[in-house]
Amino acid sequence: MADPAFAFGENWARFLTSLSDRQIEQATGAVSTLVGSDLRGKTFVDIGSGSGLSSLAARRLGARVYSFDYDERSVACTQELRRRFFPHDEDWTVAQGSVLDRDYLATLGQFDIVYSWGVLHHTGQMWKAIENAAGLVRPGGLFIIGIYNFRGGRRGTATWTRLKRWYCSAARWQQLTWETAYVCWQLVSTAAVGRNPFRMIRDYHHGRGMSWRRDATDWLGGYPYEAATPAEILEFVRGRFGFVLAKQKIDLGLGVSEFVFESSHAP
Ligand SMILES: C[S@@+](CC[C@H](N)C(=O)[O-])C[C@H]1O[C@@H](n2cnc3c(N)ncnc32)[C@H](O)[C@@H]1O
Numbered sequence: 001m002a003d004p005a006f007a008f009g010e011n012w013a014r015f016l017t018s019l020s021d022r023q024i025e026q027a028t029g030a031v032s033t034l035v036g037s038d039l040r041g042k043t044f045v046d047i048g049s050g051s052g053l054s055s056l057a058a059r060r061l062g063a064r065v066y067s068f069d070y071d072e073r074s075v076a077c078t079q080e081l082r083r084r085f086f087p088h089d090e091d092w093t094v095a096q097g098s099v100l101d102r103d104y105l106a107t108l109g110q111f112d113i114v115y116s117w118g119v120l121h122h123t124g125q126m127w128k129a130i131e132n133a134a135g136l137v138r139p140g141g142l143f144i145i146g147i148y149n150f151r152g153g154r155r156g157t158a159t160w161t162r163l164k165r166w167y168c169s170a171a172r173w174q175q176l177t178w179e180t181a182y183v184c185w186q187l188v189s190t191a192a193v194g195r196n197p198f199r200m201i202r203d204y205h206h207g208r209g210m211s212w213r214r215d216a217t218d219w220l221g222g223y224p225y226e227a228a229t230p231a232e233i234l235e236f237v238r239g240r241f242g243f244v245l246a247k248q249k250i251d252l253g254l255g256v257s258e259f260v261f262e263s264s265h266a267p
Helices: 008-016 021-035 053-060 072-085 102-106 126-134 157-169 172-192 197-206 212-221 230-241
Strands: 043-047 064-069 092-096 111-117 137-148 244-249 256-262
Touching: 008 072, 008 212, 021 053, 021 111, 021 137, 021 197, 021 256, 043 053, 053 064, 053 072, 053 092, 053 111, 064 072, 072 092, 111 126, 126 137, 126 230, 137 230, 157 212, 172 197, 172 212, 197 212, 230 244, 230 256
Parallel strands: 043 064, 043 111, 064 092, 111 137
Antiparallel strands: 137 256, 244 256
């Protein structure tokens, strides 16, 4: 039987129904923290663009943006954001394609900024995906990736791999039951440590402009799912490409760690 896969685009379509200006500002702040606030004259590829929010942020910061995603509904979401905010814009291209497809990537050329947040661990071939993505960085360019942190133990990566795989092949009522249980547990455990769960949800998008509820679904269902330790990422990217680590933000749990590498070769 084929491995099941999560319908990312469906979740992103729900996300776009309530996207606010404030969330767009938060996302723009998050992208600029990683890549800088003036991207005029730079080319930016958003691999696995999902909702299109990071692409929109990069375009707002002045970059010439190429967004692609494997899932056609995610592509439609990115197109929708382009239509809403940059209609008839020649400096923002949206396409369908896979980071695992080397023939497709070979048609794209290279970019000043290669950005792929929360994507490469969902391809089913994470190391190949990282390698292919890094190949799109032009000499002297930036390589920004967000990758799930690996944790051992009973509540670690292996258990969550099984849970996510199960979710993707479960009946809808089972998915909804599991989501409800998870969401309630999160709210109760937040309250149990003295935090207001409703404020936590309200403020959640401060990070990247995302929605707590949609991210919960993305977390429960996001399969294929892989993870890596920061040391594994550093060794792989430095060893294979000679890139230099410029910045990192490590998640100590099972969340996404962010890495900003600079291609060491000057243009
Ligand atoms: C968790 S979402 C992240 C979306 C976006 N980068 C963000 O930060 O919100 C993962 C996205 O990766 C896309 N994806 C999965 N496999 C892919 C592949 N092989 N090539 C390109 N995109 C892929 C999914 O369709 C989904 O939209």
